Amino acid sequence: MQWRLTVENGVAGLHFHNKTVRFPTAVAEEVRYMAEQGAERTCGNAIPGDLDEAGRKTLVRTLLSEGFLALR
Numbered sequence: 001m002q003w004r005l006t007v008e009n010g011v012a013g014l015h016f017h018n019k020t021v022r023f024p025t026a027v028a029e030e031v032r033y034m035a036e037q038g039a040e041r042t043c044g045n046a047i048p049g050d051l052d053e054a055g056r057k058t059l060v061r062t063l064l065s066e067g068f069l070a071l072r
Helices: 025-037 053-065
Strands: 004-008 011-016 019-024
Touching (some): 004 025, 011 025
Antiparallel strands (some): 011 019
16 A cells, blocks of 8 residues: 655654545654554554553554455
């Protein structure tokens, strides 16, 4: 899947499938990590950065519900 991550005006935008999912810029690197790794090659606990467990779960849940990640 082709995707692009932008960071502008305090918002990180993950662009894919003609849509954009917005996140706070504070989690831009965590979003980039998940986008690069994909659900098949990593898990929420492996996300680097300062997110706590609840934040990592929220990030993964958001990416799943928006259709960026899929479980197999």
